[in-house]
Amino acid sequence: MATDTRKVVLGTLLLVASSAIILGTGQLGSGFPVWAASIAALGMAAGALFVGTSEDKRPV
Numbered sequence: 583m584a585t586d587t588r589k590v591v592l593g594t595l596l597l598v599a600s601s602a603i604i605l606g607t608g609q610l611g612s613g614f615p616v617w618a619a620s621i622a623a624l625g626m627a628a629g630a631l632f633v634g635t636s637e638d639k640r641p642v
Contacts, residue, residue: 585636585637586636586637587636589632589633589635589636590632590633590636592629592632593628593629593630593631593632593633593634593636594629594633595629596625596626596628596629596632597625597626597629597630597633599622599625600622600623600625600626600629601622601626603618603619603621603622603625604619604622604623604626607619607622
């Protein structure tokens with residue numbers, strides 16, 4: 583059971599940063615443009631993909 587730590591670290595960073603952008607957009611109202619939240623949603627999807635495929639087993 584080998585885990586690729588680079589994928590886990592990159593995925594975690596993407597998930598945290600993207601979540602902060604999305605939550606910040608909601609808290610500040612119109613502080614961020616709408617496209618930033620859209621890009622953050624794609625970042626969350628990419629982060630989840632990196633974390634999910636970080637092991638040698640079949641991804642769920």
